[in-house]
Each structure stands twice: as C-alpha cells, then as structure tokens.
Amino acid sequence: MFKLLREIVKTGDVTTRYPKKPFPISPNFRGRVEYDPLRCMACAACTIACPANALSMVTDPAAGKRTWMFNYGRCVVCARCEEVCPTEAIVLSGQFELAVRAKSDLMVTAEFSLVTCRQCDTPFAPKKEVDYAMALLERAGVNPHDLELRRVQYETCPECRRLNDFARLRETRLVSGLDAPAAALVADLVSHMAPLRSGAELEP
Amino acid sequence: MNDHVTIRRGQSHLDAIRLQYGAAIEDAEWQTENQVTVTVALASLPEVVETLYYGREGWLATIVANDERQLNGHYALYYILSMEGADRCFFVVRALVPAHKPEFPSVTPRVPAVVWGEREVRDMFGLEPVGLPDQRRLVLPDDWPDDLYPLRKGAMDYRTRPMPAAPAETYTFINEKTKTSTEVPLGPLHITSDEPAHFRLFVDGERIIDADYRLFYVHRGMEKLAETRMSYNEVNFLTDRICGICGFTHSFAYSSAVERALGIDVPERAQFIRSVAGEVERLHSNLLNVGLACHFIGFDSGFMQVFRVREKAMTIAEVLTGARKTYALTLVGGVRRDIHKAERLRILELVAELRRDVADILDILMSTANLEARTRGVGRLDPKIARDFSPSGAVVRGSGFARDTRTMHPYGAYANAPVVVHTEQGCDVLSRVLVRVEDVQNSLDIIEYLIDKMPEGPVLVEGFSYIPQRFAIGNTEAPRGDDIHWVMLGDNQKLYRWRCRAPTYANWPVLRYMFRDNSVADAPLIVASIDPCYSCCDRMTVVDVRKETTTVVPMKELERWGRERKDSPLA
Ligand code: SF4
Numbered sequence: 179m180f181k182l183l184r185e186i187v188k189t190g191d192v193t194t195r196y197p198k199k200p201f202p203i204s205p206n207f208r209g210r211v212e213y214d215p216l217r218c219m220a221c222a223a224c225t226i227a228c229p230a231n232a233l234s235m236v237t238d239p240a241a242g243k244r245t246w247m248f249n250y251g252r253c254v255v256c257a258r259c260e261e262v263c264p265t266e267a268i269v270l271s272g273q274f275e276l277a278v279r280a281k282s283d284l285m286v287t288a289e290f291s292l293v294t295c296r297q298c299d300t301p302f303a304p305k306k307e308v309d310y311a312m313a314l315l316e317r318a319g320v321n322p323h324d325l326e327l328r329r330v331q332y333e334t335c336p337e338c339r340r341l342n343d344f345a346r347l348r349e350t351r352l353v354s355g356l357d358a359p360a361a362a363l364v365a366d367l368v369s370h371m372a373p374l375r376s377g378a379e380l381e382p
Numbered sequence: 383m384n385d386h387v388t389i390r391r392g393q394s395h396l397d398a399i400r401l402q403y404g405a406a407i408e409d410a411e412w413q414t415e416n417q418v419t420v421t422v423a424l425a426s427l428p429e430v431v432e433t434l435y436y437g438r439e440g441w442l443a444t445i446v447a448n449d450e451r452q453l454n455g456h457y458a459l460y461y462i463l464s465m466e467g468a469d470r471c472f473f474v475v476r477a478l479v480p481a482h483k484p485e486f487p488s489v490t491p492r493v494p495a496v497v498w499g500e501r502e503v504r505d506m507f508g509l510e511p512v513g514l515p516d517q518r519r520l521v522l523p524d525d526w527p528d529d530l531y532p533l534r535k536g537a538m539d540y541r542t543r544p545m546p547a548a549p550a551e552t553y554t555f556i557n558e559k560t561k562t563s564t565e566v567p568l569g570p571l572h573i574t575s576d577e578p579a580h581f582r583l584f585v586d587g588e589r590i591i592d593a594d595y596r597l598f599y600v601h602r603g604m605e606k607l608a609e610t611r612m613s614y615n616e617v618n619f620l621t622d623r624i625c626g627i628c629g630f631t632h633s634f635a636y637s638s639a640v641e642r643a644l645g646i647d648v649p650e651r652a653q654f655i656r657s658v659a660g661e662v663e664r665l666h667s668n669l670l671n672v673g674l675a676c677h678f679i680g681f682d683s684g685f686m687q688v689f690r691v692r693e694k695a696m697t698i699a700e701v702l703t704g705a706r707k708t709y710a711l712t713l714v715g716g717v718r719r720d721i722h723k724a725e726r727l728r729i730l731e732l733v734a735e736l737r738r739d740v741a742d743i744l745d746i747l748m749s750t751a752n753l754e755a756r757t758r759g760v761g762r763l764d765p766k767i768a769r770d771f772s773p774s775g776a777v778v779r780g781s782g783f784a785r786d787t788r789t790m791h792p793y794g795a796y797a798n799a800p801v802v803v804h805t806e807q808g809c810d811v812l813s814r815v816l817v818r819v820e821d822v823q824n825s826l827d828i829i830e831y832l833i834d835k836m837p838e839g840p841v842l843v844e845g846f847s848y849i850p851q852r853f854a855i856g857n858t859e860a861p862r863g864d865d866i867h868w869v870m871l872g873d874n875q876k877l878y879r880w881r882c883r884a885p886t887y888a889n890w891p892v893l894r895y896m897f898r899d900n901s902v903a904d905a906p907l908i909v910a911s912i913d914p915c916y917s918c919c920d921r922m923t924v925v926d927v928r929k930e931t932t933t934v935v936p937m938k939e940l941e942r943w944g945r946e947r948k949d950s951p952l953a
C-alpha cells in the first residue's frame with residue numbers, strides 16, 4: 179500500500195490538457211489524408227493502390243469528365259496512396275481529428291476533363307495526365323518534332339492505337355505471310371474490334 | 383514444388399507413419415524446410431492424425447478446408463500439426479474429400495483438439511464430419527440457410543446476406559457434466575442482437591458445474607472478403623485489422639506465409655524490424671492484460687498505473703510505425719519503413735524508461751495481498767486437458783508446457799533472440815498472470831537485442847514472380863499465443879484460399895474446464911485470464927441445476943460482485 183502511494187505521489191498528474199492544448203504526435207505519424215486537386219492529374223494510381231476502396235474514379239464519357247472520389251469513412255490511413263502518387267497530390271498529415279457532423283462531409287470529389295481521341299472522338303484520358311506526360315518529355319529534352327508525334331500518339335485512344343498497329347502489321351510479312359485460316363482468324367478479330375471500340379454490343 | 387527446398391525436416395515422422403500405414407500414405411511434398419504436406423487416404427485420416435498428435439508430440443495448429451474442385455475435382459482437408467518433440471516442423475496431413483460425397487471421418491473422437499475446426503468446416507464448406515458428436519453449428523448463425531456454404535467457390539457474393547431461414551435462435555447450450563441438456567429460453571440474447579459472446583453457466587448454488595458459450599456473433603467473413611476482393615498485397619492491411627490489440631502479428635504471419643510459398647528471401651533488416659514491432663505489440667498487450675487482472679481483483683489503482691506505463695509502449699509503436707495501432711508496416715517481401723537513427727535512439731530511451739516503470743509497478747502488484755488470495759487455485763486448467771485441446775500462449779504455459787512458436791519454429795529475427803519461454807506449474811489464474819509478467823520483462827530484453835543487432839541493408843524486395851497454387855504456413859507468437867495463417871495463392875494476384883487462426887480460437891474450448899468447480903463470482907476473472915477481447919462478454923445466464931431456475935446477470939453487476947464479494951446477485 180505504501181509503495182503504491184509513493185508511486186502515485188511520484189507520478190503526479192499525467193492527464194494532458196487536450197483538446198485545450200494540442201496533443202503531441204511522432205514525426206512520422208500517419209494522420210488524415212490531405213488532397214490537393216490542383217496537383218492531381220487523375221492518373222488513378224492511388225485508386226488502384228488503395229486496399230480499402232476509399233479512393234475511386236468514375237468516367238462519364240458523355241460529359242467528357244472523370245471524377246476522382248475519396249471517402250474518409252473507408253480510409254484506413256495506410257498511406258499506400260501517398261506512396262504511389264507521382265505528383266504529391268496526396269499526403270498524410272498529422273491531423274487525427276476526423277469527426278464530422280454530416281456523413282456527406284466525409285466525401286471529397288474532384289472533376290477532370292478528358293481528352294477526346296483524335297480518331298474516334300471518344301473521351302478517354304484526363305487532359306492533365308497527357309499534359310503531364312508531355313511536360314516530362316519536354317523536360318527530358320525530346321525535340322519539338324518528336325514531341326508533336328508523341329502528342330498525336332497520346333491523344334489517340336488505346337483501341338484506335340491497337341487498330342493502327344494492326345494496320346501497320348498487315349503491311350509487313352508477319353501477317354501477309356499467314357496461311358489462310360490464320361489470316362481469316364485475324365480478319366475476324368479486327369472486325370470484332372471496331373464495334374467494341376464504339377461501345378456497341380457484340381453480335382453473338 | 384519440392385525443387386526449392388533442400389533441407390527437409392519432418393522426414394522421421396513421415397517414415398514412421400509410412401511404416402505404420404503403408405499404402406494409405408500417398409504423397410509427400412515439402413513447402414519449406416520445416417513444412418511438409420502429406421496426402422493420406424481419407425479413411426486413414428483419424429488414425430494418422432492421432433498417431434502424430436499423441437504418439438509423436440504433435441499439437442494442433444489448425445484445420446484448413448479448401449474447395450479444390452477446380453484444381454483436382456475434390457475438396458481438401460489440411461490438418462496442420464506443430465511437431466514439438468524431436469524433429470520439429472509443421473507436419474500437415476492432407477486428405478481429399480470427393481465432391482459428390484462431401485463427408486469425411488471425424489478426427490474429434492480421437493483428438494478432441496480438432497472439434498472446433500471440424501464444426502467450422504461443416505458450416506463453411508458443407509463437408510460432414512461423420513462421427514462428430516457435436517452436431518451444432520459453430521460459426522454460422524441459426525437463421526442461416528441449410529444448404530448455403532459460404533466458402534465454397536462461387537457459393538455466394540461476399541456482400542450479400544441471405545434472408546433469415548429460421549425465425550428464432552435454436553442453439554442448445556449443453557451441460558456436459560450432469561448431462562441434462564437445458565432448454566434455453568430466448569432470454570437475454572435475441573437473434574438480431576449483436577452481442578459477440580454469450581455464456582451459460584450451469585451452477586449448483588454459487589458453484590459452477592459446467593459452462594457452455596457461443597461466439598462468432600460478429601464473424602466478419604474476412605477470409606471470403608480477401609479471396610474475392612483483394613489482391614495478395616492488400617490483404618496485409620486487412621490482417622492488420624483482425625484484432626484491435628494484436629493485429630500486426632497477423633500481418634506478419636500472413637506475409638511470412640506468402641513469402642514462404644513463393645520462396646522469397648526477405649531481407650534480414652526487414653525481419654528485424656518486423657520482430658521489433660511484433661515484440662512491441664506483445665509488450666503492450668501483456669501489460670494490458672496485467673492491468674485487467676488488477677481490475678478484476680478489485681485493485682483499480684493498479685489498473686490505472688499499468689495503463690499509464692503501457693502508454694510508453696504505445697509511443698514506441700508510434701515512433702516505429704507511424705501509428706499506435708494498425709501499424710500498416712509489412713508488405714509481402716519486407717517492410718514499408720526503415721528505422722532511422724533518431725527513431726532508434728528514441729526507442730531505446732523509451733525501453734529504458736519502461737524497464738524502470740514496469741519494475742516499480744510489478745513490485746507493487748506482486749506485494750498486493752489480494753492478487754494471490756484471489757487468483758491462486760482459481761480457474762484450474764489441468765495439464766491433461768491442455769494436452770488434449772492444444773491451447774496456446776499464457777494459457778498453456780501456465781499449465782507447465784513450454785509452447786512458444788518463437789522458439790519452436792523460429793521466424794523473423796527470433797532465431798538468436800534472447801527469448802525466454804517462462805512456464806508456471808500452478809495451472810491457475812495466478813500462473814497465467816505470472817507468465818505474462820515475465821513476458822513483459824522479456825519483451826524489453828528482446829526489443830533491445832533486436833535494435834542493437836539490427837543489420838544494415840534493404841528492407842523490401844520486389845520483383846518476385848507470383849505463382850498460383852503454391853501454398854505455405856505463416857506462424858507468429860501473438861501476445862495470446864500463436865497465430866497460424868495458411869495461404870494458397872490463386873490467379874490474378876489473388877489468394878485461392880486464406881485461413882487464419884488466432885490464438886484465442888485455440889483457447890476458448892478449454893475455458894469450460896477452467897470454469898468447473900469455481901465460484902460464479904470468479905467467472906470474469908477466469909475469462910480474463912485467457913485474455914480474449916473482453917468487451918465481447920457482455921452478460922451471462924446462470925442456470926441452477928438443482929432449483930432449475932434461470933437468472934440473467936448483467937456483466938457490470940457480475941464484475942462488481944467479483945470485486946467486492948458481497949451481495950450476491952444469485953441470492
Ligand atoms: S491512406 Fe490508405 S486507405 Fe486511405 S485513401 Fe490512402 S490508400 Fe486508401
């Protein structure tokens with residue numbers, strides 16, 4: 179009993195004045211996710227990395243928009259998003275107070291406009307992402323002519339690029355040298371790709 | 383599968399069962415140097431498991447069922463045994479169950495330790511253990527449809543919850559001692575209630591004759607979730623959340639399982655960092671339980687003091703990982719953050735402070751007359767019962783068995799660490815408290831050693847190739863005993879099957895024996911001595927077998943009675 183009293187007296191008051199005074203945290207503390215839409219280019223890396231599905235993206239091709247969405251309610255504060263983000267648009271802060279009055283306050287969204295494909299007019303990639311890639315190339319010293327070729331390439335959707343590649347292949351011996359059944363198969367494939375690209379239903 | 387394994391432990395056990403069972407032993411494959419999986423004929427399963435368990439010092443780690451119909455047209459059962467005598471290893475007995483006849487001979491009559499595992503296999507896969515005396519469900523609720531087995535491939539979407547198939551709770555609580563099965567009124571537990579555990583004590587006056595309990599009210603379906611939605615490197619963050627106290631050790635075990643399946647060489651420094659984090663977690667969790675023991679014997683000042691001191695262990699975790707809990711530290715292949723010089727020094731400083739504080743507090747606790755008076759001889763776990771059911775951690779070590787997976791099957795950086803596996807012979811609540819007290823001090827030594835000896839180098843390897851259908855076991859010593867994770871890799875960076883067994887799963891089945899012949903007032907103390915997540919045990923029903931009455935005692939009232947020992951709520 180005496181030992182306990184001595185310990186209590188020795189310890190004194192351990193209660194802190196929080197929330198009146200700030201509560202100290204360690205330098206590496208993983209706190210609330212802070213997002214900067216100006217830096218973000220909607221590349222989707224974070225939405226793929228997030229184990230908790232707190233981050234997601236939806237594309238609205240009709241409006242030519244892609245929406246980045248973050249739900250604080252699902253976030254497990256693991257910092258995988260921070261690790262993969264190429265532009266430091268996401269960082270984990272030292273904040274640990276997450277309470278909100280309305281559930282909707284837990285949602286953060288940002289809208290990005292999409293580039294439309296030069297060939298088929300389908301909106302496909304965020305404009306900022308294309309600009310970011312171009313800026314990287316420019317800084318790497320790529321000459322203006324090549325740069326323009328790259329821009330054409332980047333502003334063509336993956337499906338059209340695949341068709342272009344195939345058209346080029348057909349010129350070479352690789353395809354023209356195929357035997358009849360193989361060539362038929364390839365032709366069949368190509369004919370299926372066009373409707374797919376425009377989003378139409380595939381005929382059974 | 384065997385090609386990357388050169389050392390093969392467990393050969394002596396294989397030779398022995400081959401000699402005894404001949405052609406029934408069909409195939410043997412090593413996953414790592416100390417993990418071997420042996421396929422046996424289904425009919426011989428019970429005998430082979432019994433021989434290994436009682437004849438060759440095997441203890442049950444866990445049972446895994448796997449729907450391998452897409453792979454080989456069968457269901458498969460894996461009985462994982464931890465061989466703890468000579469030739470230590472994980473020896474896995476595998477048997478195939480035909481898809482058209484989903485039943486297997488129950489091992490429970492020969493080895494009681496497998497009872498929960500077999501009940502769960504029946505619930506989740508619909509494989510019938512023929513000869514299993516306990517016909518009740520274990521995991522699924524009473525209102526779950528009869529023919530829906532959640533873990534069969536393609537059985538259901540992980541997000542759906544079927545319509546209730548029964549209107550009310552139909553579970554029977556069984557009094558094994560006097561064999562009178564008591565009709566259970568709906569009583570305190572409505573079927574939609576979310577109370578995670580329900581206890582039923584059969585008493586004579588205030589003396590407990592037998593006890594039965596039901597858990598899994600908050601089963602989260604994590605295994606299903608991981609298999610269907612997550613990629614293998616996301617599951618780390620799910621395993622972190624298996625437990626709010628000791629989640630990291632699960633992600634450690636899980637990552638180890640995947641790494642072993644793929645033969646990944648994890649950098650040594652990463653293994654040291656993981657082991658430090660694991661030991662910090664053991665430290666704060668054991669302190670927590672020592673604090674709770676104070677609370678339950680009515681020594682609340684001690685409880686407060688322990689919790690004050692424990693806070694430093696939480697700070698170590700924060701310095702090391704960026705969070706007090708849910709460390710998010712491991713990935714398959716290593717860890718996500720290194721320990722730098724400033725952090726190293728801060729951790730050592732905190733460890734030194736803790737060592738002083740802990741010594742002072744334990745000194746006070748041990749000289750509290752109440753501790754011994756209230757805990758000696760209470761909640762006895764007979765060593766024979768312990769041997770039959772394979773409990774782990776302080777529960778089994780308090781009954782004289784030096785079981786600890788850190789020394790039994792070393793992992794991480796434990797091979798040379800100064801681990802002391804302390805045992806006590808008292809078999810009672812006091813023994814279990816003393817084991818934890820020793821563990822607290824030993825954890826401090828281990829942390830210091832690991833920080834001091836930590837080699838330089840990378841902390842993460844990437845760029846390994848992911849090979850479907852490889853499988854292996856991951857093991858770690860959590861604060862409450864050993865965690866066992868069994869993983870089979872699948873296509874598309876997903877898991878084919880993941881089975882996780884937390885230590886408390888192995889410790890619950892012996893609790894009823896620990897209750898017997900104790901006073902009802904000691905029930906909270908006994909439950910706390912296995913250190914489950916205590917908030918789960920909200921209330922309890924007392925059935926007086928002589929008067930045939932049923933009384934419901936709220937937990938608060940029971941706790942008060944336990945501390946003050948007067949004004950019995952049963953009077
Ligand atoms: S911190 Fe983790 S859970 Fe939260 S948004 Fe980032 S990746 Fe997702």
Ligand code: SF4
Nearest residue numbers: 218219221222224263
């Ligand atoms: S990774 Fe960064 S840049 Fe890419 S979408 Fe996420 S926040 Fe934006």
